[in-house]
Amino acid sequence: GESVGLHLPTLSVQEGDNSIINCAYSNSASDYFIWYKQESGKGPQFIIDIRSNMDKRQGQRVTVLLNKTVKHLSLQIAATQPGDSAVYFCAENGPGGYNKLIFGAGTRLAVHP
Amino acid sequence: GAVVSQHPSRVICKSGTSVKIECRSLDFQATTMFWYRQFPKKSLMLMATSNEGSKATYEQGVEKDKFLINHASLTLSTLTVTSAHPEDSSFYICSAADSLSGANVLTFGAGSRLTVL
Numbered sequence: 001g002e003s004v005g006l007h008l009p010t011l012s013v014q015e016g017d018n019s020i021i022n023c024a025y026s027n028s029a030s031d032y033f034i035w036y037k038q039e040s041g042k043g044p045q046f047i048i049d050i051r052s053n054m055d056k057r058q059g060q061r062v063t064v065l066l067n068k069t070v071k072h073l074s075l076q077i078a079a080t081q082p083g084d085s086a087v088y089f090c091a092e093n094g095p096g097g098y099n100k101l102i103f104g105a106g107t108r109l110a111v112h113p
Numbered sequence: 114g115a116v117v118s119q120h121p122s123r124v125i126c127k128s129g130t131s132v133k134i135e136c137r138s139l140d141f142q143a144t145t146m147f148w149y150r151q152f153p154k155k156s157l158m159l160m161a162t163s164n165e166g167s168k169a170t171y172e173q174g175v176e177k178d179k180f181l182i183n184h185a186s187l188t189l190s191t192l193t194v195t196s197a198h199p200e201d202s203s204f205y206i207c208s209a210a211d212s213l214s215g216a217n218v219l220t221f222g223a224g225s226r227l228t229v230l
Contacts, residue, residue: 042223
């Protein structure tokens with residue numbers, strides 16, 4: 001079946017550097033994408049979303065880029081902080097609608113001082 | 114902002130018993146809630162869609178009689194793991210979206226960790 005996947009399972013960065021987390025999706029019909037942050041033992045926390053009619057969206061210290069041509073999604077975190085350490089998941093809306101999400105495998109971000 | 118509460122956050126039970134997990138939307142109404150399961154160091158897998166006032170919709174491979182879902186009100190969905198076995202041990206997470214806001218932003222609960230001995 002179609003699924004969302006990630007290129008890198010683990011990413012280690014120095015505090016203050018920029019982080020880029022990548023995600024490849026396979027369902028060309030998906031039109032809504034979300035990035036979630038999950039800390040250990042907690043539920044996913046919404047970071048930023050983007051619809052397929054856009055290729056870039058910015059939030060506070062975060063930017064999501066969408067390349068529909070190659071079905072690629074990325075999350076950029078500026079000036080990464082220790083509090084950013086977590087697992088990051090990309091998700092896409094499933095065939096059941098916007099709220100029926102399909103999650104990618106996840107990338108662990110480790111921020112070192 | 115929207116808050117989704119799950120209870121209990123942790124539960125340990127003996128094999129063969131049933132465990133109920135509650136998912137509540139605290140400050141909004143949710144006609145639909147979603148239940149996910151997450152194994153250690155793995156992603157979230159959608160189990161079922163909980164529909165207020167009607168039957169839940171289960172994903173392929175999820176046993177309906179094993180994982181009973183009840184959505185009796187606009188703010189509460191429950192997941193009951195019946196006759197639990199060690200392989201049912203997992204992190205169960207629910208999510209909900211405000212039915213009235215139209216924002217389509219899901220809020221997730223903090224999860225419930227089930228350990229079956």
